[in-house]
Amino acid sequence: MTVRESSSDLVEPRTIVLVADYDEHLDAAFCPLCGSEVTSTIGTPTVPGDLLEARVVDDLPVYGWRCECRRVDVVLPAPDEVAPDHFERVDAQIEGETVRVASPEPALAEAA
Numbered sequence: 457m458t459v460r461e462s463s464s465d466l467v468e469p470r471t472i473v474l475v476a477d478y479d480e481h482l483d484a485a486f487c488p489l490c491g492s493e494v495t496s497t498i499g500t501p502t503v504p505g506d507l508l509e510a511r512v513v514d515d516l517p518v519y520g521w522r523c524e525c526r527r528v529d530v531v532l533p534a535p536d537e538v539a540p541d542h543f544e545r546v547d548a549q550i551e552g553e554t555v556r557v558a559s560p561e562p563a564l565a566e567a568a
């Protein structure tokens with residue numbers, strides 16, 4: 457039932473998840489790993505469900521950006537205050553810190 461399944465790679469890569477560096481004045485987002493501007497990649501990349509404090513079965517789409525500077529997916533969730541108000545907030549563990557990310561899906565309800 458997963459629509460994101462890829463047959464291209466047997467070894468599942470680990471996804472790197474880091475909160476994006478967001479510059480309010482420029483209205484631009486940057487990758488903390490390589491410093492590239494990633495503003496144009498805005499969308500809802502998925503993060504692994506096991507990062508989330510809530511009980512979520514599957515990976516969760518979050519409002520944010522992505523970068524291609526690593527061989528694995530680099531997903532850069534937007535800071536809480538940048539995400540649209542109607543998105544659902546979810547606590548996630550990123551780099552050992554609890555960070556609020558925003559998801560367009562009612563994933564929490566579904567996972568209950």
Ligand SMILES: [Zn+2]
Pocket residue numbers: 487488489490491492523524525526530
């Ligand atoms: Zn990068």
